[in-house]
Amino acid sequence: MLGIYEVKISMATSWADFFLGWFESTGIANLTVGQVIMMLIGFSLIFLAISREYEPLLLLPIGFGCVLVNLPLTGLMEPGEGILWFIYRYGILTEAFPVILFIGIGAMTDFGPLLERPRLLLFGAAGQFGIFFTLIVALQFFPLYEASSIAIIGAADGPSAIYVTSIFAPHMLGPITVAAYSYMALVPIIQIPVIKLLTSRKQRMVRMPYESKQIPKRTKVVFPIVVVLVTCLIAPLAAPLMGSLMLGNLLRESGVVERLSSSAQNELNNITTLLLGITIGATMSANDIVQGETIIVRSFLHPETLLIFVLGLIAFIMATAGGLMLGQLWYFLSKGKINPMVGACGISAFPMSARVVHRLGREEDPDNFLIGHSMAANTGGQIGSVTATGILLLLVPQLAALL
Amino acid sequence: MGFTFLTLALISFSCDFLRFIFRKQETQKELHRPDIKPDTPIEDHTSAIISAAISAYTGTDPDNFSIRQISEDISGSQQDIDPNISSWALTGREELMETRRTRRR
Numbered sequence: 336m337l338g339i340y341e342v343k344i345s346m347a348t349s350w351a352d353f354f355l356g357w358f359e360s361t362g363i364a365n366l367t368v369g370q371v372i373m374m375l376i377g378f379s380l381i382f383l384a385i386s387r388e389y390e391p392l393l394l395l396p397i398g399f400g401c402v403l404v405n406l407p408l409t410g411l412m413e414p415g416e417g418i419l420w421f422i423y424r425y426g427i428l429t430e431a432f433p434v435i436l437f438i439g440i441g442a443m444t445d446f447g448p449l450l451e452r453p454r455l456l457l458f459g460a461a462g463q464f465g466i467f468f469t470l471i472v473a474l475q476f477f478p479l480y481e482a483s484s485i486a487i488i489g490a491a492d493g494p495s496a497i498y499v500t501s502i503f504a505p506h507m508l509g510p511i512t513v514a515a516y517s518y519m520a521l522v523p524i525i526q527i528p529v530i531k532l533l534t535s536r537k538q539r540m541v542r543m544p545y546e547s548k549q550i551p552k553r554t555k556v557v558f559p560i561v562v563v564l565v566t567c568l569i570a571p572l573a574a575p576l577m578g579s580l581m582l583g584n585l586l587r588e589s590g591v592v593e594r595l596s597s598s599a600q601n602e603l604n605n606i607t608t609l610l611l612g613i614t615i616g617a618t619m620s621a622n623d624i625v626q627g628e629t630i631i632v633r634s635f636l637h638p639e640t641l642l643i644f645v646l647g648l649i650a651f652i653m654a655t656a657g658g659l660m661l662g663q664l665w666y667f668l669s670k671g672k673i674n675p676m677v678g679a680c681g682i683s684a685f686p687m688s689a690r691v692v693h694r695l696g697r698e699e700d701p702d703n704f705l706i707g708h709s710m711a712a713n714t715g716g717q718i719g720s721v722t723a724t725g726i727l728l729l730l731v732p733q734l735a736a737l738l
Numbered sequence: 739m740g741f742t743f744l745t746l747a748l749i750s751f752s753c754d755f756l757r758f759i760f761r762k763q764e765t766q767k768e769l770h771r772p773d774i775k776p777d778t779p780i781e782d783h784t785s786a787i788i789s790a791a792i793s794a795y796t797g798t799d800p801d802n803f804s805i806r807q808i809s810e811d812i813s814g815s816q817q818d819i820d821p822n823i824s825s826w827a828l829t830g831r832e833e834l835m836e837t838r839r840t841r842r843r
Contacts, residue, residue, distance in 0.1 A: 453753030460739075460746040467739045551760040554753075561752045569745045719746055726741045 365407035369621030369636050376635070377401030377616065380513075389520035393493065393612045397513060400616020412617050414626040419617040422610055427501050427508065432611045433494035434579045439604030440494070440717075441583025442596050444685070446558060448711035449718075450550045455677065457661065458712040459719030462681025464657025465489025466723050469650035476642060479738065480504050483731045485643055488515045489650030490720035491522070492683035497611070498576060499724055503731065506633040509618035510640040514647035522687040525648070526655050530679050530695060533659045538666060540699045541674040545707040555588040566722050573725020580721060654682045658712075674705060680712035683720035689713040 358364050380398030384391040404412050404419065411419040426432045449456060466489040473482035480503040487499040488511060496515040500508050518525060530539075559581035567574045586596040618624075624632040633639075662678025676695060680688045689709035696705040789800045 450753055450757070453750040453757075456746045456750040456753070457743070460743040463742050464739065550757075553760045554756045557756055558753065561756065562749055565748050565752060566745055569741065569748075715746070718749065719742060722745045723742045726745075730741075 360408070362407040362409075367407070367621060369634070370405040370407060373405040373619060373621040373635060374402050376619065377405065380616075383520075390516050392608055393516050393615075394520070396609055396612025397516070397616040397619075400613035401619040402616075403613075404617040404620050412620060412624050412632070414624065414631060419614060423614045423617060426610055427497065427614055428505060430498055430501050430575065432607055432614075433498040433501075434575045435603060435607045436494045436611065437576055437579040437721075438583040438586075439599045439607065441559070441580040441585075442587045442599035443604070444580075444584060444587075444714060444717065446584065446714050447550050447555070448707050449714045450554060450558060451548050452708065452711045455708060455711040456715040456718065458658050458678045458681035459715030459717070460681070460722075461661035461678060462654050462658040462683075462716045463490065463719050463723040464660075465491075465650040465652070465654025465682075466727065468653040468657075469646055470727075472649060473646050476646075477639075479731060479735050481507060483727055484511055485646050486650060487511075487724060487727065488518065488643075488647035489654045490683055490723060491515070491519055491651060491654060491688075492717070492720040492724075493519065495576060495683070495720050495724040497615070499727060502728065506630055507639075507643070509615065509620075509632065509635050510637075510643045511647075512615045513619065514644050518647055518651045519684045519687070522651075522682075522684045523691050525651050526679055526688060526691050527695065529652055529655045530659065530676055530692070533656060533663070534675050536699060538663075538671075538675050539695060540703060541666070541671060542700070542703050543672070543674050543677070543705060543708050545704060552588070552590070556585065559584040559588070562718060566718075566725060570722060570725030570729050572728035573721055576721045576724060577718075580717070651682075655679050658682065658716075674708070677705060677708045677712050680709045681716045681719060682713075683716045685713045685717055686710065688716070 377398045377400075380394045380401065382398075383389040384394040384398060400419070403409065409417075411417040412423070414420055466486045469489050470482055470486035473485045476482075477485065484496075484500040484504040484507055487496045490496065493512065493515050497508065497512055500511045504511075563574075563577055563581045566577045583596075583599050586592050586599055618632045619635040620632060621634060621636055623630045623634050658678035658681035659675055660678070661681070662673065662675030665673040665678070666675045674696065676692045680692050682688050689706065689712070692709040693704070693706040696703040785805050788805055789803075792803070793800045
């Protein structure tokens with residue numbers, strides 16, 4: 336009798352242990368408040384992508400990656416084991432994804448409007464003012480390499496931001512990338528007040544006659560080669576980004592590799608965007624991701640994340656202001672023939688920025704069509720951002736050695 | 739910042755140089771007027787189809803109007819639009835047409 340009783344107790348204990356063990360191995364028992372907050376951030380990114388169509392191609396996979404990595408015990412970003420860690424290791428830390436992405440961007444970009452008015456390329460240089468201004472501000476809070484990574488948000492160029500951050504401060508990749516893409520999606524909201532603040536109504540109404548010229552095919556073919564030569568001779572470290580951007584453009588303009596051009600624009604670009612997005616999302620972890628004693632990815636819920644977002648916003652505003660300041664100078668030098676608003680397109684957010692300026696021009700005067708000039712300045716912004724990235728990569732290590 | 743300006747200024751001048759080299763090829767775009775075949779006789783069924791279309795579009799009785807002449811575009815319907823026109827230029831063109839249409843109303 337006693338023996339039977341003992342057996343029953345023993346079975347009950349083992350079942351309790353079994354269920355307790357099972358419960359402890361579930362995500363529910365291991366869920367932390369930080370992970371819940373991060374999942375909510377992930378869900379809000381997914382919501383913004385689907386409902387508001389804010390940069391959906393990237394914010395959707397980023398949001399989903401963020402949710403996935405914050406589910407407890409999944410081990411997706413476990414160094415040396417998780418599948419997302421492998422994609423992160425070989426796609427982002429090797430800088431492969433941004434470079435591949437640039438081939439697709441180059442293949443999709445028509446530099447025709449810029450070739451019709453090459454002088455507007457200078458707006459692309461002025462639009463990089465945000466990077467250098469923010470660098471000085473960020474240096475008050477961060478060391479040089481981290482400050483440079485934050486400042487590059489001002490390029491309004493996602494792949495460039497990822498490229499620089501993966502070299503200088505890979506542990507900050509999550510917040511910097513999300514800030515860069517979020518602000519790119521918010522270009523109409525950020526740029527309009529800055530433009531209205533820095534230009535008068537009279538200036539916004541300036542019409543710029545658009546005379547379309549046919550650019551010879553030879554010019555279009557030689558252009559990417561010239562850009563690569565000039566940029567890489569001045570800033571050799573821009574070679575991976577500028578080289579891939581202009582390779583993509585050469586595929587497009589040469590007209591002899593239609594299949595490659597099409598693949599770069601579609602399949603290559605789409606696959607890279609998908610993997611890049613989900614991996615960036617995976618860096619938005621509630622906890623530090625540590626390998627040995629080194630923090631590979633810093634927790635997204637770090638107080639510095641908020642500061643990164645604030646500095647990123649400053650970078651975007653100052654980038655717009657930089658372009659507008661050159662626009663104002665040009666307006667006075669040309670005695671009112673250049674609409675200073677076009678300067679605001681000197682950032683790399685293509686074609687959102689050009690659309691904003693075109694729309695503002697039409698708001699003041701329905702017959703004012705600035706789209707051609709805006710597009711030219713906007714493509715100039717793309718070249719400018721990659722050039723500025725190369726220069727930053729070149730100068731920052733030298734500055735670090737000096738300091 | 740200065741380096742960026744210098745680089746882009748160099749690229750900008752290089753573009754001018756390229757245009758100078760290839761300037762002979764550079765021509766102003768011209769909008770071609772469609773070639774129209776003169777005195778095309780109207781066939782009855784063509785006239786009926788067009789009358790029906792106009793009637794449906796305007797809500798006018800076909801008996802209240804008559805088609806006197808049809809000019810055939812023998813150069814292709816897309817001749818006045820450059821087939822290589824970029825999407826943003828096309829958007830601008832459509833917006834302009836829309837503006838004019840709105841004003842007319």
